[in-house]
Amino acid sequence: MVSSVVCLAGGVGAAKFLDGLAHYHPPERITVVVNTGDDLEYLGSHISPDIDIVTYTLAGVVDPDRGWGFKSDTYHCMEQLERYGAETWFRIGDADFATHLLRSAYLQQGFTLSEVTERIRNALEVKVRILPMSDDRVATKIKTPEGLLDFQEYFVKRKFSDRVEDVTYEGADHATPADGVLDAVKKSDVIILCPSNPILSIGPILAIPGIREGLAKARGRIVGVTPIIAGKSLKGPLDRIMQNLGLDVSSYGVAQLYKGVLDGFVIDEADKALTSKIAALGIHVRQTNTLMDSPEARVRLARETVSLAEGIRK
Amino acid sequence: MVSSVVCLAGGVGAAKFLDGLAHYHPPERITVVVNTGDDLEYLGSHISPDIDIVTYTLAGVVDPDRGWGFKSDTYHCMEQLERYGAETWFRIGDADFATHLLRSAYLQQGFTLSEVTERIRNALEVKVRILPMSDDRVATKIKTPEGLLDFQEYFVKRKFSDRVEDVTYEGADHATPADGVLDAVKKSDVIILCPSNPILSIGPILAIPGIREGLAKARGRIVGVTPIIAGKSLKGPLDRIMQNLGLDVSSYGVAQLYKGVLDGFVIDEADKALTSKIAALGIHVRQTNTLMDSPEARVRLARETVSLAEGIRK
Numbered sequence: 001m002v003s004s005v006v007c008l009a010g011g012v013g014a015a016k017f018l019d020g021l022a023h024y025h026p027p028e029r030i031t032v033v034v035n036t037g038d039d040l041e042y043l044g045s046h047i048s049p050d051i052d053i054v055t056y057t058l059a060g061v062v063d064p065d066r067g068w069g070f071k072s073d074t075y076h077c078m079e080q081l082e083r084y085g086a087e088t089w090f091r092i093g094d095a096d097f098a099t100h101l102l103r104s105a106y107l108q109q110g111f112t113l114s115e116v117t118e119r120i121r122n123a124l125e126v127k128v129r130i131l132p133m134s135d136d137r138v139a140t141k142i143k144t145p146e147g148l149l150d151f152q153e154y155f156v157k158r159k160f161s162d163r164v165e166d167v168t169y170e171g172a173d174h175a176t177p178a179d180g181v182l183d184a185v186k187k188s189d190v191i192i193l194c195p196s197n198p199i200l201s202i203g204p205i206l207a208i209p210g211i212r213e214g215l216a217k218a219r220g221r222i223v224g225v226t227p228i229i230a231g232k233s234l235k236g237p238l239d240r241i242m243q244n245l246g247l248d249v250s251s252y253g254v255a256q257l258y259k260g261v262l263d264g265f266v267i268d269e270a271d272k273a274l275t276s277k278i279a280a281l282g283i284h285v286r287q288t289n290t291l292m293d294s295p296e297a298r299v300r301l302a303r304e305t306v307s308l309a310e311g312i313r314k
Numbered sequence: 315m316v317s318s319v320v321c322l323a324g325g326v327g328a329a330k331f332l333d334g335l336a337h338y339h340p341p342e343r344i345t346v347v348v349n350t351g352d353d354l355e356y357l358g359s360h361i362s363p364d365i366d367i368v369t370y371t372l373a374g375v376v377d378p379d380r381g382w383g384f385k386s387d388t389y390h391c392m393e394q395l396e397r398y399g400a401e402t403w404f405r406i407g408d409a410d411f412a413t414h415l416l417r418s419a420y421l422q423q424g425f426t427l428s429e430v431t432e433r434i435r436n437a438l439e440v441k442v443r444i445l446p447m448s449d450d451r452v453a454t455k456i457k458t459p460e461g462l463l464d465f466q467e468y469f470v471k472r473k474f475s476d477r478v479e480d481v482t483y484e485g486a487d488h489a490t491p492a493d494g495v496l497d498a499v500k501k502s503d504v505i506i507l508c509p510s511n512p513i514l515s516i517g518p519i520l521a522i523p524g525i526r527e528g529l530a531k532a533r534g535r536i537v538g539v540t541p542i543i544a545g546k547s548l549k550g551p552l553d554r555i556m557q558n559l560g561l562d563v564s565s566y567g568v569a570q571l572y573k574g575v576l577d578g579f580v581i582d583e584a585d586k587a588l589t590s591k592i593a594a595l596g597i598h599v600r601q602t603n604t605l606m607d608s609p610e611a612r613v614r615l616a617r618e619t620v621s622l623a624e625g626i627r628k
């Protein structure tokens with residue numbers, strides 16, 4: 001029997017990894033639990049950037065250059081909003097607006113975020129099951145010398161230029177995992193922490209009471225994929241944030257953040273010198289080329305990751 | 315001193331007339347009171363079709379073929395909503411969505427429809443003052459053999475194919491005129507009932523308590539422009555509705571509906587045989603070419619209408 005796989009995910013790196021995974025592993029055997037700490041309200045629309053990135057990527061409709069939004073989308077609504085003097089730093093394409101409008105209308109009607117996510121992924125014919133981490137509102141906040149910033153304000157508006165003093169997940173304490181999350185974690189054979197930012201993307205998921213405990217009790221093997229290669233994050237502010245927070249800016253630093261969670265960790269071959277340090281944390285290590293610079297590379301990385309997990313005896 | 319002009323308006327015919335008026339009369343001396351009985355909610359957005367038609371037309375950005383929406387607008391959001399299986403019979407362009415999103419966000423923040431309308435017309439550099447008839451919700455309902463229909467359901471979704479048994483203005487009894495409406499009516503020299511549908515567009519305005527009384531007491535002369543030429547409405551269901559309701563389908567029938575309101579009425583020269591019948595209602599009549607088939611024709615009709623009003627002694 002093919003392993004059932006649960007992935008914790010957020011952002012473009014995770015979506016690319018999932019795309020690789022779904023291209024060789026039966027998508028019906030994959031569940032993705034997605035970060036919603038980046039969600040925002042814009043002109044009355046509820047936007048779930050990480051859910052959309054994952055959904056659009058798995059549907060094959062994502063803009064391949066940016067990694068988010070629909071490919072070939074236009075920006076006529078946004079351009080008109082600009083003429084009206086509205087805030088337009090969060091760029092939304094015209095087709096993309098449809099997702100947010102529909103989601104907001106459903107939420108308004110009393111559907112949960114999970115239900116809306118399910119409808120949208122079905123409409124886009126995505127066979128991988130996509131679950132928000134929670135149907136409750138959790139908001140990632142970034143403490144900076146300029147004050148506490150909303151995630152998208154820090155990330156998009158200010159282009160992650162602020163020094164990060166702390167990251168908190170507002171509302172996480174009182175949030176519960178979305179229906180199906182704990183069950184999927186419990187029953188899966190393999191659990192993967194995608195190559196996402198451990199603080200901004202995976203952190204909010206692990207902060208929901210019950211999820212970390214669920215992972216600790218899971219019978220499945222839990223493996224991660226490094227988002228850091230040779231001390232650098234390929235995209236986004238992870239290296240900078242780890243430095244700001246006094247962490248070791250390396251795969252080893254990421255492994256430390258995941259200590260007690262991971263059974264195995266896939267690092268880049270460029271970092272093979274870190275293998276024994278990570279192994280000393282009680283984590284099985286596999287080195288490989290972790291750069292997802294082609295469809296084949298995505299598939300290969302996903303395959304190596306599942307294979308590492310399947311080879312670990314618990 | 316140039317006359318100050320107040321126009322009661324709704325729909326494409328009114329917008330064309332206003333465009334003609336604003337091209338020769340100082341726009342700062344023009345106030346338009348617009349029907350909002352056609353307003354609807356779509357996916358959480360508040361849409362005010364008549365306000366938008368008037369605003370876009372006066373801004374010179376309207377689609378000249380349809381008479382509504384922005385010219386050269388795209389429909390990428392709508393097409394995506396269609397893929398999602400959402401109801402899409404009310405077509406909204408991508409740039410047009412910006413207006414509705416902004417309006418809804420402002421309304422949500424507690425601004426009135428008047429305030430939002432003012433912001434949007436200023437952003438579009440429209441110098442004519444545009445007032446919704448009321449900041450309260452009034453909904454035009456169409457009684458048909460199939461039951462009571464929302465206005466846009468009757469008008470757009472079912473393409474005004476139903477027999478109309480009655481038209482009512484839900485909420486009108488408890489609505490108050492928007493700030494500035496009664497004052498403008500009181501102080502203006504000329505009041506124009508635009509070439510709009512008297513039942514669907516002007517009817518809701520006159521149904522707001524206080525507006526009919528304000529007109530009756532106004533010192534300005536009140537003139538209308540026929541929306542019927544030779545027994546036919548150029549666009550829309552007016553002729554059909556008048557027939558359904560047992561009214562005389564002619565300029566005379568329209569004049570009857572406006573009896574007690576109008577001092578003067580501009581009819582088409584095709585209908586000159588109706589002049590004495592209308593005059594017998596105590597209404598001054600001018601015959602002219604009322605077809606607004608060119609920018610010049612719009613200006614000419616507006617000029618004739620104001621001139622008729624200015625020539626009436628009260």
